[in-house]
Amino acid sequence: MRIGILFIDNMLATSALNALEVWHAARETALVRSRSTVTGDSGELSGHQATPNSRIIVETIAVTDLSVQLSSGLSITAQRVIPGADDNLADDVNYDVIYVPALWRNPRSIIKKNQALVDWLRLQYESGAILNATGTGVCFVAETGLLNGSAATTHWHYFDQFARDYPEVNLKRQHFITESGRIYCAGSINALMDLTIHHVHRFLGHSIADHLARHFSAEVRQPFDRLRFDQSKSDLHPDEEILQVQLWLENNIAKPNLNMREVADLFGLSQRSLNRRFKEATGTTPIEYLQRLRHTEACELLKKSNLAVGDIAARVGISDASYFSKLFKRRSDLSPNEYRTTTRAKLFNLKP
Numbered sequence: 001m002r003i004g005i006l007f008i009d010n011m012l013a014t015s016a017l018n019a020l021e022v023w024h025a026a027r028e029t030a031l032v033r034s035r036s037t038v039t040g041d042s043g044e045l046s047g048h049q050a051t052p053n054s055r056i057i058v059e060t061i062a063v064t065d066l067s068v069q070l071s072s073g074l075s076i077t078a079q080r081v082i083p084g085a086d087d088n089l090a091d092d093v094n095y096d097v098i099y100v101p102a103l104w105r106n107p108r109s110i111i112k113k114n115q116a117l118v119d120w121l122r123l124q125y126e127s128g129a130i131l132n133a134t135g136t137g138v139c140f141v142a143e144t145g146l147l148n149g150s151a152a153t154t155h156w157h158y159f160d161q162f163a164r165d166y167p168e169v170n171l172k173r174q175h176f177i178t179e180s181g182r183i184y185c186a187g188s189i190n191a192l193m194d195l196t197i198h199h200v201h202r203f204l205g206h207s208i209a210d211h212l213a214r215h216f217s218a219e220v221r222q223p224f225d226r227l228r229f230d231q232s233k234s235d236l237h238p239d240e241e242i243l244q245v246q247l248w249l250e251n252n253i254a255k256p257n258l259n260m261r262e263v264a265d266l267f268g269l270s271q272r273s274l275n276r277r278f279k280e281a282t283g284t285t286p287i288e289y290l291q292r293l294r295h296t297e298a299c300e301l302l303k304k305s306n307l308a309v310g311d312i313a314a315r316v317g318i319s320d321a322s323y324f325s326k327l328f329k330r331r332s333d334l335s336p337n338e339y340r341t342t343t344r345a346k347l348f349n350l351k352p
Contacts, residue, residue, distance in 0.1 A: 003057065008114065015189050063114050071104035094124065094129065118143045131182060155187060175247065193216065241277070
């Protein structure tokens with residue numbers, strides 16, 4: 001498995017080094033666990049989980065010169081460069097996963113100077129690569145035309161410019177991550193971490209991904225599926241405006257006393273129209289949908305955190321812990337503490 005991390009002049013170093021270090025750690029963890037399995041030592045992974053893709057090659061790639069200048073005044077050295085305009089691109093190494101970093105400030109001038117990279121990205125994608133771009137680095141992928149008619153996101157500060165420059169791309173302003181086939185866009189460096197952990201989970205399994213998530217990002221993070229817009233699943237219902245309402249509710253479950261009239265006003269709808277369209281699109285009302293979101297989030301926090309019940313109630317927008325417990329028991333037939341005890345017993349008693 002070959003991972004390519006692009007180094008580009010004027011890039012934000014963390015948007016490249018973040019993925020680089022996670023994949024290096026993933027490789028080392030997979031190798032150690034694979035050796036432990038072979039030698040018969042005990043480990044968290046069983047043999048059939050440890051061996052696949054344990055041989056991971058991580059390379060850094062520059063466009064024209066191995067030495068890349070950063071906006072901070074530092075320079076960083078890549079391991080290889082992409083073929084130039086006079087070279088045969090077909091002879092280049094093919095990558096399974098490629099990362100395009102974010103650029104510091106307006107990306108236009110950097111993109112104009114690096115058109116060879118646009119051609120290289122298109123060829124790599126046609127050869128089967130998964131493309132990941134962060135922030136303004138998404139512009140390089142947009143330049144290839146591969147995002148035309150598909151969803152993308154970028155850094156919030158450049159939403160309007162991106163929409164003007166690439167009108168055929170379906171810009172998702174309220175999503176931190178978008179997925180369109182084999183193209184992933186992350187709106188921020190934090191979102192890139194979630195995206196990279198997702199790829200590690202996909203290729204190396206839950207145990208290694210969870211191990212890395214705890215080491216690189218110890219705080220409670222939002223799940224990848226909550227952050228992303230998935231192009232392949234966007235047609236579950238055709239009401240784009242209701243999709244945006246759903247996303248807003250998902251991102252604001254911690255707000256206490258959410259009023260659906262105010263939500264309707266926010267989206268330029270009457271409350272009656274919101275309720276009718278939401279029910280037609282999703283089969284449930286907005287308030288029922290919000291309650292389900294809150295319950296799901298509360299279940300996750302009870303299973304995976306040591307937060308007190310009152311703190312969990314506050315995190316899902318309910319200020320009264322007693323009322324939260326009553327609502328939770330109505331949905332689960334268990335109190336929050338009973339649910340925590342039961343699910344944790346299941347989690348920690350699982351045999352490999």
